[in-house]
Amino acid sequence: GDEFVVLVTKLGPDLTHAATLARGVADKLLGAMAAGFDLEGSEHHIGASMGVTLFPEGHEDAEELLRRADTALYRAKEAGRNTVSFFEPEMQVAVELRLALERDLREALAQEEFRLYLQPQWDAAGGLVGAEALLRWEHPARGLIAPATFIPIAEESGLIVPMGEWVLAESARLLKRMEELGLDLRLAVNVSPRQFREADFVARVREVLVESGACPLRLTLEITEGMLLSDVGEAIARMTELEHLGVRFSIDDFGTGYSSLAYLKRLPLRELKIDRSFVADLPRDADDAALVETIIAVAHNMRLTVVAEGVENQAQLDFLKARGCDHFQGYHLGRPIPAETFLHNHVNLRRSVAEGAPLT
Numbered sequence: 001g002d003e004f005v006v007l008v009t010k011l012g013p014d015l016t017h018a019a020t021l022a023r024g025v026a027d028k029l030l031g032a033m034a035a036g037f038d039l040e041g042s043e044h045h046i047g048a049s050m051g052v053t054l055f056p057e058g059h060e061d062a063e064e065l066l067r068r069a070d071t072a073l074y075r076a077k078e079a080g081r082n083t084v085s086f087f088e089p090e091m092q093v094a095v096e097l098r099l100a101l102e103r104d105l106r107e108a109l110a111q112e113e114f115r116l117y118l119q120p121q122w123d124a125a126g127g128l129v130g131a132e133a134l135l136r137w138e139h140p141a142r143g144l145i146a147p148a149t150f151i152p153i154a155e156e157s158g159l160i161v162p163m164g165e166w167v168l169a170e171s172a173r174l175l176k177r178m179e180e181l182g183l184d185l186r187l188a189v190n191v192s193p194r195q196f197r198e199a200d201f202v203a204r205v206r207e208v209l210v211e212s213g214a215c216p217l218r219l220t221l222e223i224t225e226g227m228l229l230s231d232v233g234e235a236i237a238r239m240t241e242l243e244h245l246g247v248r249f250s251i252d253d254f255g256t257g258y259s260s261l262a263y264l265k266r267l268p269l270r271e272l273k274i275d276r277s278f279v280a281d282l283p284r285d286a287d288d289a290a291l292v293e294t295i296i297a298v299a300h301n302m303r304l305t306v307v308a309e310g311v312e313n314q315a316q317l318d319f320l321k322a323r324g325c326d327h328f329q330g331y332h333l334g335r336p337i338p339a340e341t342f343l344h345n346h347v348n349l350r351r352s353v354a355e356g357a358p359l360t
Contacts, residue, residue: 019091026084047082117336130186164195172212188220193227216246243268276310283319
């Protein structure tokens with residue numbers, strides 16, 4: 001007949017992720033069948049309706065799975081044919097929302113809907129030493145969309161690479177402006193694993209620095225522990241090449257990955273960022289307190305600067321200062337704000353100090 005079954009296994013750790021990948025498989029099949037083909041000298045086209053169900057959810061057997069898929073199939077036919085429907089309504093909603101966001105992300109890149117926000121970083125004496133560049137998406141209809149919503153979609157779709165290049169280019173231009181305004185600050189930029197592994201990553205960073213005129217010594221690239229595991233040798237080579245230009249590297253979310261001191265000491269690192277999950281329960285959680293103390297001690301023995309992120313209250317700040325942490329970042333010290341606002345605020349602050357105006 002004209003009905004077929006495709007069984008796809010090991011799609012993901014949860015149903016939502018599996019649904020997204022299942023929809024991707026269905027779309028590829030639709031695309032393949034939509035292509036015209038020759039039959040006895042004439043071009044023909046065919047379409048397909050597809051029903052999808054996910055498993056396991058309990059103790060359903062093969063007959064039950066086929067019944068669900070068949071029900072979803074007829075729902076797809078009723079929706080107008082040549083489309084995909086899920087048996088699970090909530091999965092249908094989740095996947096359609098995800099696909100809509102991906103389409104909007106592509107449009108956002110073309111329409112330049114992204115904005116750069118900066119969150120300040122301070123030293124133990126209360127002096128501003130730099131900021132972390134954070135990406136924000138100002139959707140024309142939905143307003144400000146949280147990074148936790150769109151970054152995973154960007155990673156899965158590959159859009160994270162052009163988005164990361166945009167952030168890097170904007171950050172470099174911002175560094176140049178800071179220098180022109182007399183702000184002696186560093187700027188930290190997150191690099192995604194996919195972006196870091198691009199063959200032209202080093203060349204792209206070099207090109208951005210040259211085009212902007214930004215000082216490489218003021219740029220810190222934040223990478224995660226996980227992205228180093230697949231090919232440590234290649235990672236070291238790329239990091240070393242950029243370090244020779246003056247670019248600094250920081251390990252972000254330190255303590256959440258699988259760091260080995262054996263290779264950590266081989267990396268051209270200047271900084272470690274203690275993950276916010278270890279800071280959140282300080283100082284009352286004895287285990288987190290001991291872990292943070294150990295991280296700071298190890299980092300200082302390796303001559304690395306230590307940054308604590310997620311500092312939300314004075315008790316956390318006091319604990320970290322007492323243990324010798326170098327720099328601090330978090331809502332207690334300053335929320336992320338638009339880059340232009342950040343520049344305006346700190347240029348005015350510097351001017352007020354220079355003129356001897358009282359600070360409140």
